[in-house]
Amino acid sequence: MDVTFINSGALSRAHYSLVRKVESAQSPQAADQIHLSEIDGIRRHFAVGGVSLKECREKLIMLLYCSMNLTHVNPGGLAFALPQAVNLAEMGETLRDKQLGFVFCTEVMSPNHELQLMLVNTIRKDLESSSTARVCLALSTLIQMPNDEVIPAVQSHLQSLFMHKSISVRRRAYLAYHSLLRNDPSRLTPLEDAVVLRIQRTLPSIDPCAMAAAIKLNQVDSINDEVNALLPIVWQRPDRQSQSLTLLVLRALRKAKLSMSNVGIVLDIIKRTSGPPVRVVLLREAFLLLSSISAETIHECQMQQSLSPVACIRHLLTSKDANDQYLFVSCLDCLSPTLWAGTLPGTIAVLDEWEVQKVMKLLDSHDRLVRKMTLRVLQAVDSSLVETYSTQLLHNFPAGLTLSDKGEYVSRLLDVGELQHRNDGEQYASYLKDLFAVAEGDTQGRTEDMSVLEVGVEMILTHIQEFDITSRISCVTALAVPVTESDVRIGPTLMVVISALVCEYCGKIATSPMALLQGMASRLVSYGVTVQDACLLSMLRMSAECDQIPHTVPKLVTEISQFSGKRIRNRCSLFLTYCGQRNVLSGIIAQAASSSLPDFLAALTTYGSNHSAPGSGDLKSPSAVCGLSPGSPPRASLSPRQLRYEAYGTPQAVPSLRHLLSPRRNESTLPSTGSRTRSSSRVSERGMSSELARTITPGELTIAAARDPLQDLPEVGIS
Numbered sequence: 001m002d003v004t005f006i007n008s009g010a011l012s013r014a015h016y017s018l019v020r021k022v023e024s025a026q027s028p029q030a031a032d033q034i035h036l037s038e039i040d041g042i043r044r045h046f047a048v049g050g051v052s053l054k055e056c057r058e059k060l061i062m063l064l065y066c067s068m069n070l071t072h073v074n075p076g077g078l079a080f081a082l083p084q085a086v087n088l089a090e091m092g093e094t095l096r097d098k099q100l101g102f103v104f105c106t107e108v109m110s111p112n113h114e115l116q117l118m119l120v121n122t123i124r125k126d127l128e129s130s131s132t133a134r135v136c137l138a139l140s141t142l143i144q145m146p147n148d149e150v151i152p153a154v155q156s157h158l159q160s161l162f163m164h165k166s167i168s169v170r171r172r173a174y175l176a177y178h179s180l181l182r183n184d185p186s187r188l189t190p191l192e193d194a195v196v197l198r199i200q201r202t203l204p205s206i207d208p209c210a211m212a213a214a215i216k217l218n219q220v221d222s223i224n225d226e227v228n229a230l231l232p233i234v235w236q237r238p239d240r241q242s243q244s245l246t247l248l249v250l251r252a253l254r255k256a257k258l259s260m261s262n263v264g265i266v267l268d269i270i271k272r273t274s275g276p277p278v279r280v281v282l283l284r285e286a287f288l289l290l291s292s293i294s295a296e297t298i299h300e301c302q303m304q305q306s307l308s309p310v311a312c313i314r315h316l317l318t319s320k321d322a323n324d325q326y327l328f329v330s331c332l333d334c335l336s337p338t339l340w341a342g343t344l345p346g347t348i349a350v351l352d353e354w355e356v357q358k359v360m361k362l363l364d365s366h367d368r369l370v371r372k373m374t375l376r377v378l379q380a381v382d383s384s385l386v387e388t389y390s391t392q393l394l395h396n397f398p399a400g401l402t403l404s405d406k407g408e409y410v411s412r413l414l415d416v417g418e419l420q421h422r423n424d425g426e427q428y429a430s431y432l433k434d435l436f437a438v439a440e441g442d443t444q445g446r447t448e449d450m451s452v453l454e455v456g457v458e459m460i461l462t463h464i465q466e467f468d469i470t471s472r473i474s475c476v477t478a479l480a481v482p483v484t485e486s487d488v489r490i491g492p493t494l495m496v497v498i499s500a501l502v503c504e505y506c507g508k509i510a511t512s513p514m515a516l517l518q519g520m521a522s523r524l525v526s527y528g529v530t531v532q533d534a535c536l537l538s539m540l541r542m543s544a545e546c547d548q549i550p551h552t553v554p555k556l557v558t559e560i561s562q563f564s565g566k567r568i569r570n571r572c573s574l575f576l577t578y579c580g581q582r583n584v585l586s587g588i589i590a591q592a593a594s595s596s597l598p599d600f601l602a603a604l605t606t607y608g609s610n611h612s613a614p615g616s617g618d619l620k621s622p623s624a625v626c627g628l629s630p631g632s633p634p635r636a637s638l639s640p641r642q643l644r645y646e647a648y649g650t651p652q653a654v655p656s657l658r659h660l661l662s663p664r665r666n667e668s669t670l671p672s673t674g675s676r677t678r679s680s681s682r683v684s685e686r687g688m689s690s691e692l693a694r695t696i697t698p699g700e701l702t703i704a705a706a707r708d709p710l711q712d713l714p715e716v717g718i719s
Contacts, residue, residue, distance in 0.1 A: 011058050018062060028071055035066040043080050056084045057097055060104050078108045086115050090122045095133050098126075102141045111147050120150045127157040132166050139172035146179045154180075162194035170198075171209035178216065188217065196223050204233050211248050215255055224256040231262050235269060243282060250285045258293055263301045266290060267309060274312040280327060283313070287334040295336035302339070310340040310350045317351075317358050322367045329362060329373040337381045363389060371412065375419050383420075390416040397438050407455040410439050410493075414459045425467050425475030432460065432479065432494065440491025447526050453493045460497050476501045477509040483519040484511065490523065492531045499531075499538035503597040506542050513545035521556040529568055532560065534597070536571040540578060541600050544585035554579065574604070 010016035018038055025031035042059050045051070051059070063078055082105065089101030105119055126138035142154065161173035174191065181187045195217065198210040203226060214223065227249060234245040246269065258266065269286045273279040290298060290309065302308055316328040332340070342349030351359070362374040378385045393413055401409060413435050421428035440450060464475055479498050482488040490498070502516060520535050527535070543549060554576055561572035578585055592603035
């Protein structure tokens with residue numbers, strides 16, 4: 001840091017010196033050590049006592065700085081400073097001091113901390129303050145750290161603030177009350193009544209924060225007439241607030257119901273905001289509001305005013321700006337094709353032939369959102385248009401594409417499949433098999449030489465998770481069946497998808513686990529390292545569903561291990577060690593956070609870390625694994641080497657302080673990371689609906705196509 005202390009903005013010489021030492025550190029580990037030493041020094045300083053408010057403020061800021069820059073932080077590791085933070089929030093002479101105290105408590109304090117009561121008392125006293133700034137600060141703290149125990153102490157104070165003269169106070173009071181009581185809708189009645197009353201009392205004017213709260217509470221339907229009456233008033237206002245207030249009313253009307261008399265006003269808003277210059281937000285909101293109105297009603301108003309909303313935005317179609325193109329097709333998507341495509345007898349198409357061709361060309365846009373929205377519009381007009389487009393893409397699949405270009409081409413075809421088969425799992429599986437029969441067919445080369453298409457794996461698994469349970473099962477079953485058919489070619493991308501799905505839904509699909517195990521084992525030799533890795537893990541999971549492992553499976557795995565690199569040898573060793581131990585596998589599966597492949601690997605890694613994990617040289621003989629030889633010696637003990645692999649996941653960025661430091665937040669977020677429970681197959685029959693509901697994250701999807709060896713990934717601590 002080549003900045004002098006005076007120009008650095010540092011709080012003190014000590015702060016300046018700390019930052020200089022950290023920025024001069026030779027490695028992240030050295031920087032971490034500097035941070036930890038500083039935290040220990042501050043801990044000892046606080047333990048002595050006699051710290052002034054000024055010194056307390058300085059030390060708390062340095063603690064926050066250290067914690068935010070540490071690579072790894074122990075949750076709750078700063079709890080020793082909470083007494084000083086609470087005291088600063090209570091006794092701080094300036095608003096800045098109090099804010100720092102509240103911020104520190106918000107980041108560090110757990111819900112059941114013994115100092116919660118003192119903090120609640122401080123908040124309650126600030127809510128009664130005559131200072132608007134102090135009231136707003138206390139309300140902001142309540143919004144950021146809602147706690148059931150604080151409700152009795154502040155509920156009545158919050159209700160009294162609903163009618164405060166300051167709009168800043170009212171807005172925060174609404175949000176704080178909603179944040180505290182949103183889990184108990186029956187107790188939100190005072191807030192709902194206050195918001196509705198505020199809107200009614202301010203007519204014909206408008207209270208923006210009350211209207212925003214009404215939208216959040218879904219209470220607009222109870223004041224439907226009042227909100228409809230506001231639309232012509234705010235739209236015709238000459239002041240600068242007209243647009244923002246109109247936007248607020250339009251959003252409220254999307255929650256309520258637009259009256260017939262106001263449809264014409266919405267059309268006028270579209271006419272006057274379509275430009276130039278285009279007022280994008282208002283224009284888009286007006287079209288979204290029209291999407292909730294019947295096509296017959298809109299058509300009647302169009303005829304009365306001789307005004308077509310699509311005609312107002314047709315100039316956006318010729319723009320070279322992708323944002324304008326997206327605005328055009330997204331607005332078009334809000335309207336029924338009967339209003340502009342001339343699909344009904346007696347109606348005239350709004351767009352000329354060249355404009356329709358221009359819309360079709362948007363399918364080749366470099367912007368995926370534009371392409372997807374265009375597909376939706378064309379599907380609504382005539383589904384045969386999308387089917388023809390898909391057929392042409394597949395028929396003209398080019399050879400010799402680079403990996404990135406091939407991924408882009410496949411993603412376009414997958415977008416079409418998602419649109420055509422939104423919740424039909426079996427049809428979607430059939431579409432995928434046809435697609436990859438071309439994309440990874442014989443004309444594309446040998447499967448062992450092909451790379452996995454990362455974008456394809458991610459899109460497929462994400463879309464399947466959006467199906468309902470029945471459709472998911474039918475989709476996975478349809479995809480898994482070809483694995484058991486030796487004459488069917490399966491490309492590497494689709495094979496990784498199947499491996500992940502079979503692992504997750506093993507025991508729920510109709511296909512025999514033993515047949516899948518044999519089919520997958522026989523195909524290992526046909527794939528590269530990435531696919532073999534996913535297959536071996538999936539095979540190990542399927543072993544838990546088999547009463548006996550066919551002798552051909554460990555034999556094939558042993559043969560693969562003999563000519564593979566270290567990574568696959570370790571996976572083969574792992575399989576040969578555990579595939580015959582159903583009880584061990586059952587325990588591992590029961591400990592997994594979910595039934596997904598990454599979570600199964602995480603549980604497997606944890607088990608291997610707690611026990612002895614097999615080394616690459618500890619391969620079991622096929623007869624030992626299958627138990628074919630009664631006189632064979634007992635199973636060899638596991639090597640003391642630990643598994644070098646952790647669960648697949650995205651590289652760990654430095655998390656936000658709030659999530660790292662607060663045990664309260666860590667505890668509360670654990671159940672919400674996914675709604676699936678552990679496997680409900682033969683190993684565990686409970687929680688099937690719950691476990692199927694969780695969406696696999698893009699980080700987990702990297703199991704399919706990790707370019708670097710897994711052993712090069714940083715280890716993740718698993719508890």
